[in-house]
Amino acid sequence: MKILVAEDDFFSRKLLNKILSSLGEADIAASGKEALAAVKAALDDHAHYRLICLDVMMPQMDGLTALQAIRHLESQAGLREENRAKIIMTTASSDRKKVLAAAKAGCDAYLIKPITKPRLLEELARLGIVAALADAG
Numbered sequence: 001m002k003i004l005v006a007e008d009d010f011f012s013r014k015l016l017n018k019i020l021s022s023l024g025e026a027d028i029a030a031s032g033k034e035a036l037a038a039v040k041a042a043l044d045d046h047a048h049y050r051l052i053c054l055d056v057m058m059p060q061m062d063g064l065t066a067l068q069a070i071r072h073l074e075s076q077a078g079l080r081e082e083n084r085a086k087i088i089m090t091t092a093s094s095d096r097k098k099v100l101a102a103a104k105a106g107c108d109a110y111l112i113k114p115i116t117k118p119r120l121l122e123e124l125a126r127l128g129i130v131a132a133l134a135d136a137g
Contacts, residue, residue, distance in 0.1 A: 001129075002047060003027065006035035006066065007055045012113065016053050016090075019117050020082045023051070023129070032061025039085075041068050049085040051129060052100065054107075056091035056098060062087060064101055071106040086127045090115055 001024035007013040008030050017026050027049075029035035035054060042048050052070065056063040067087060074084045088109040089102045099110050109123045124130045 002040075004029060004042075004052045004054075004085075005034060006030075006032065006038075006052065006058065006063070008058045009055070012055070012090070012115070015115060016106045016120075019120050020051070020053075032058045032063055032066035034059065034060075034067050035066050038099055040073055042098075043073075044075055048074070048077070048079065048083075048103065051124075052085045052087045054087055054089055054104070056089055056093065064098065064105060065090070067102060067105045068108055084093045084114075086129060088120075088123060088127075102121075 003020050003024050003026040004014055004028040005016045005026045007016060013028055019027065020026050027038055029038050039049060040111055053068060054063045067089065070087065086108045087108045088111055090111050090113060091098065092113045094112050108127055111119060111123060121130060
């Protein structure tokens with residue numbers, strides 16, 4: 001599975017990459033701009049991401065802006081809703097306005113940091129990315 005981890009914090013990137021390694025190799029982006037460029041390149045190569053973990057607070061372009069741009073690129077590429085990337089927003093903030101804005105922009109899940117393996121795997125199961133928690137390990 002093609003995965004993108006967009007996270008400016010080194011330790012959070014490393015943790016997400018480790019948890020997701022059993023599902024596939026993750027590309028890494030340290031900013032919203034890098035994430036958007038990676039998504040555009042993948043779509044241009046007809047090999048779009050199936051899962052994107054996107055931090056809300058990143059330099060150059062925040063995660064909400066990147067989320068909106070990613071959904072726009074997917075629409076332009078002709079991806080149907082069921083084929084677009086599952087996007088999990090990650091953040092240290094539980095600000096209700098940001099959660100609602102992310103949902104409106106098309107995120108599939110919203111996780112509050114610190115991210116734990118059981119919590120992430122639970123969301124992946126809910127999204128249909130892993131068959132069941134027991135199978136995901």
